[in-house]
Structures are given as structure tokens and as C-alpha cells.
Amino acid sequence: MVFENRCVIITGGAKGIGAGCVEVFHAAGGKIGLLDLDRKAAEQLAERLNAKRENSVRFLECDVSDFERLEKCIDEIVEHFGQLDSMINNAGVHPPATAIDDFSIEQMQQLMNINFMSTYAGAKFALPYLRKTKGTIINISSMTAVLGQRLSTAYAATKGAQVSFTKALALEAGEQGVRVNAVLPSNVDTPLMREWAETLEDPQSALERVASLQVFKRMATPREIGQVCLFLASDQSSFITGQAIEADGGAALDY
Template sequence: MEQGQQGRFAGRSVIVTGGSRGIGKGCVEVFASEGGLVSILDIAQEEGEQLAESLTASSTGTVVYRKCDVSDPEELKNAIEAVAQQFERIDCIVNNAGVHPPATPIDEQKLADLESLLRINFISTYLGAQYAIPHLRKTKGTIVNMSSMTAVLGQDQSSAYAATKGAQLSLTKSLAVELGPQGIRVNAILPSNVDTPLMRDWAATLPDPESALKRVSELQVFGRMASPQEVGKVALFLATDDSSFVTGQGIEVEGGASLDY
């Protein structure tokens, strides 16, 4: 069977951190549907194992799960090395793992919480790239960092979160300059509102969840949120030769939410 029939990522290896749920899961599903060798690095073991088993059985790709706390540098490095050993290559890392804390005014932000957020959202992205680069040099691979529209627009009472997302975007641009001569492309995705379990968990904490979700949906010109798979398709584009002349960019996948401000 020719590669085109197997899929656009057939025979190539991709790591998705935080791939058990939400946007990460959408990325895993898209890469698996295109024949990829997909490695989920996540702390959510049950969900990750179930997803890997299901997609390996139902798609043209192969999906494996590795338990990994991305905030632990040693765990992250060991997991990336294990992927490289298993598949004998790494063609892309999608640094997706992250958290969004509750709305917190800056004068109530605790230093310990800020440091934890930086470790999960930004340092894991930095180290994920660092640990994957020796393998990406061999494949002329790609790095995709999952940032956020808050990196460029800000967000009320979420200064710490927005700052970590801005750091991801700045890292993307700097690494693109540094790694371009070595054949490695680096890009970021900046989603707006995506219909994920975390989004629905947030809405469930409010007095009228359905009204809250409707309000968030109407921020986009399409009157709806993105699906995780729609974001995953952008990640696939950035990981393939379809985007061979694209690097250092923050691709705003925001359904027009920033327009007509």
C-alpha cells in the first residue's frame, strides 16, 4: 500500500503531550487517522490507555500511551527517549499539555501556584522541545506548541495563564530562528474557545452552564466553538510538508473571535 493510501503521516512518529483529553485527544485522533505512530504522554492513565487501544484498532495508525507527568523533567525526558527507541524516530512533538487555573486577580495570585503553572504550561514545552531536538535533527522534523489566543489578547484575571501562553509563543519564534538552519520547523497554534471536557467542567461550576456555553460559542463568528479535531488538523498541517515554508508562526485558530472587536 502506498503512503498516500495509508495516510499523510504514515510511518512517521509524533508525540502529543496531554493527549488523553481535549485538544490533545483531537490531535491524537487526527494523526492516527493519517497513519501516524502516535505517542500519548499524559498523567491520565485510564483515558490514555483506552484511547490508544481504541484508535490502534480502528485507524490506520498505531497509538501508544506512556504515563508521564510533564512537570517532572526526568519523567518527560525518559518518556521521549522511550518513544525514540520504540519507533526509531521522532518526526514531530506537539507540546500540548497544560492547565487553565480559575480566574484569579493578580493580588491574590500565590507564588507557589504561579511557579506550578509555569512548570506545567511553559517549562514542559521548553524541555519537551529540548529533549526532542536531537531526534528531530535526524528527521528534519517539526515542533508544534499549543499556545492560546490569550497570548496576544490577554484575559481578565488570568494574567499568569496568559503569560505562560505568551512565553510559548515567544519560544516558538526564537526556536524557529535557531533551528531553521538545521531543517527543523517550529510553529504554535493559538486556539480560542474549544469544546472540550475542561470547557464543560468550567461551565458546570456556574449557575447556568448552558447559558455560559452559549455565550462562549457566540464569541466566534460561526456561533460555535471549535472541535478538538479541528485544532488537530491544523497541527497535522504544521507537521507535514504541506507547511514546508511555514515556521515561527502563531496560527490563530479562533473562528473570527478576535474580529470586529
């Protein structure tokens, strides 16, 4: 119960990696502010966990690229639970594989808003509360930030921006006792992964190829990434900040 009576906000917590984080932090005793666009999935998850422990998950409908709404939601969660100990900027989307020639400036700006600007805004709005608790920020980036990805210039750039931001903010926030880290998963079995595979010619063999990239010959589960986040949010990682943790199942080895 390393997160008992502490509060975390998780963006995109209804499904995939975000939902994995919700489950893991809940099992560790945490109170959870779940922000997501998908009301149905979020309410189902919140209802199930609140039945296990009353008033432990509060869902607010939020598009993280609506920064005013994001700020209001963060304020409302803190008002509800009384404190904030960790902010996990996880919500993100992966556009279909597209050449740069076919991806417009407007599409890139929109993707930047969802994947990166939301991380900047989430961290900025959470920081005043995190300074009080000496809390943590965790940004869910991607191995594409360091390895690139074919036909994904836009996506990879948004993920790289999260890593640079993490390092610079760690310097600034560290002086006030706030730690900031990024997690870089390779391939995680989530709805996003399966929807991305569907945009390719042969989705099944694409998923098999993706699984074979890790030394364990499988993708990560959302809960495995949640466990990395819990470590980074807990006192067990008290000397770790500004790091881009490559939770990649060895996918980058033996290039």
C-alpha cells in the first residue's frame, strides 16, 4: 500500500495504459482523479473500483487538449480529495501511419495539442499543488521519442517533446522538491495498439511482428507500465528525477 491516502490524477485513465495505472494505484491504496473523454469506459472502471473502496475514484469528463477544462478538472480533483501527490500525463493518440507529405500543418498542431501541450498544461496546472506535497509528475512518452518510427514523424516528435520537457522541468521543480520523470514504453497491448494495427494491411501479422520486437516476444500489459509509474510516484524512487525510463522489454537491444 505504498500510495495509501495519496492522490493521483491520471489523464486518459479510462482505457489502455491509463487504466492500467488506475488499477495499480488503486491497489496501492491511492485516491484517483480519472480524466478522460470516454465517459462510458471511465464510469464503468470508476464504479467497479468505488465498489471495492468507497469514494476512491472520481471521474471527470475532460478533453486534455481543452486546457481551460484541464485546469478546472485538476482544481476540482484537488478540492475533492484535499491534496495532489502525483500527476500522470498519459492521454495521447497515434495517427495512422502517414508520410510527412500527407500530414498537414493543422493535423500536426492538433496532435501536438493532444500529445504534448496537454503534458505541458497538466504539469503546469498541477505544480502548485505538487509543491505542497513534494509530489511527482510522470509523463507517458514512447520509445519512438528516441528510436523514431517509420511514417510517424508527427507522433514521434510529440513524444520527443515530452522527454525534453521532462528533463528541463525536473531541474526547475526539483528545487521545490517535486520529481519529474518520463516513461517510454515500446509496445503495450492496448486499444490504441490494436486500432493502429487495424490501419495496416495485415493487422494480425503486424501485432505478431510488434510482439516479437521485445526480448520476451510479447507486448507489455498496461498494468506493467502502471507498476513503473507507481515506483516513480512512490518514495521508493526518491533519488530519481529527470529520467526517461525505457520500459521497452529490451526492444532497443541488439540493434
